[in-house]
Amino acid sequence: MSQRNLEPLDVGAIREEFPVLQREFDGQQVVYLDNAATTQTPDAVVDAMSDYYRESNANIHRGIHHLSQEASIAYEEAHDRVAEFIGADGREEIVFTKNTTESENLVAYAWGLNELDPGEKIVLTEMEHHASLVTWQQIGERTGADVEYVRVDDDGRLDLDHARELIDDDAAIVSAVHVSNTLGTVNPVAELAELAHEHDALAFVDGAQAVPNRPVDVAEIDADFYAFSGHKMAGPTGIGVLYGKRELLEEMEPFLYGGGMIRKVTFEESTWGDLPWKFEPGTPPIAEAVGLHAAVDWLEEIGMERIQAHEEEIARYAYERLEAEEDVEIYGPEPGPDRGGLVSFNLEGVHAHDLTSIMNDHTIAVRAGDHCTQPLHDRLGVPASTRASFYVYNTREEVDKLVDALEDARQLFA
Ligand SMILES: Cc1ncc(COP(=O)(O)O)c(C=O)c1O
Incomplete structure (x- = not known):
């Protein structure tokens, strides 16, 4: 196995290998946070x-x-x-x-x-x-x-x-x-x-x-x-x-x-x-x-340790930003070695599907629903959640856009 290399990724350069990330809908660039469903495909592939x-x-x-x-x-x-x-x-x-x-x-x-x-x-x-x-x-x-x-x-x-x-x-x-x-x-x-x-x-x-x-x-x-x-x-x-x-x-x-x-x-x-x-x-x-x-x-070529470190860093940032919002409930362990690169949450008073639709108005792609874990959602006592999941090309700025878009949902639904 390669030597442990935790040098930060050049995310700007990596993003250039994914033309789909440059796409715009209604003049807004795609913010793709649905990576647990499917990741994007680099030019090399x-x-x-x-x-x-x-x-x-x-x-x-x-x-x-x-x-x-x-x-x-x-x-x-x-x-x-x-x-x-x-x-x-x-x-x-x-x-x-x-x-x-x-x-x-x-x-x-x-x-x-x-x-x-x-x-x-x-x-x-x-x-x-x-x-x-x-x-x-x-x-x-x-x-x-x-x-x-x-x-x-x-x-x-x-x-x-x-x-x-x-x-x-x-x-x-x-x-x-x-x-x-x-x-x-x-x-x-x-x-x-x-x-x-x-x-x-x-x-x-x-x-x-x-x-x-x-x-x-x-x-x-x-x-x-x-x-x-x-x-x-x-x-x-x-x-x-x-x-x-x-x-x-x-x-x-x-x-x-x-x-x-x-x-x-x-x-x-x-x-x-x-x-x-x-x-x-x-x-x-x-x-x-x-x-x-x-x-x-x-x-x-990028290195799996670096990918893991990047993803965990973005997920931790997302967790902390969402946790600071009083009306957001997050599921799963606190950030740490036993937490990976995704955050599922609910915004009080807003159904996950409505929230995801508001996110889509901002061209932010997240997933709403039970994520093929219905019994687990029963266990959590909620019918659905919104999931933001990160990959090698995601940035803190994209997380900021996700958190900013919550305000629109509050205005419309809460
Ligand atoms: C943990 C886990 N297992 C299994 C699957 C099923 O993967 P696929 O749809 O590629 O068969 C998924 C996909 O969401 C998953 O997240």
Whole structure:
């Protein structure tokens, strides 16, 4: 891993690599604070994908012609690059999916449906995204396994005593979000994985909000599975990643069947190809893999530690400015090492959707709703919240614009 470098980013120069950030609506420049939903894409990624289409486009693993060979190598190398980026032990442990949601479903179907028995436990947390929560609920219903939730305390942190209670010898899998997309909480996922392993349970980590903005090493966490999406880390939509320990992936049945994932097929039966191709049937997202490779290069060139430091600094500033407003309620822990780069909040007397619409009048893009964490919002006692989420190109001035726009909402609604 590169030397720890916390030099401030040249945000002005970085912003120039994102033409979309220069866009104006009604004469006002876009303030893009919806990065937890999707980050913007730098020129380097767009160029890598358009170069691929212009110069190397072909299907992979099926042709011996030059273009197919080039495309196959590019696709395979993208696996190698992602493996290196997250500390996996080679391309065999990196499965390309459509997104985090599909990565969750892959494990739920290919492992959960086959392995879970009635009375066993699927342990989640109250702050899981629906991608994990709904998926495991379904697997629980179909297998008779019980789904239990580690409580979130009033500060927005996991109650680890409760986790120790729930994770016992009946637990078969523990699935936890690494960074909460609503509370911003950074969970102690290595500790949860250790707890799971003490009871012979597997550990799944949803890293959709972690990989984009902090160094992640799956071996250090000792996760059995780790999932994330390209479109939240300066990469393209249409590609996600499932990391899985090689021996587990080898034992697992495929999730989807078809061409490209087989070794031998007869009219009677079929056998499966090598990892990771066994889990990647059909024509995969080839250009997207090229884009994801470019995104990883781009992020690492800046440095993940610096990205994390920048994002935390902007989020802390946003937290402090919002906290100073008496009619604003913020959710999640105070700024510190266990809080990531987003802030969800409500303005007293104003529904989150109305607030977001006022923000849009100022060309400020934030997200309103439950952020795919409905049960967590029930737990917080609010139907919805407004979320501002930051990335490598955001500035304090943009946070100021967000806070200034609250005054309009007060005038109109409160
Ligand atoms: C924590 C978390 N998990 C999972 C997802 C689902 O990601 P995707 O929509 O890319 O499948 C998201 C997206 O918002 C997320 O924030």
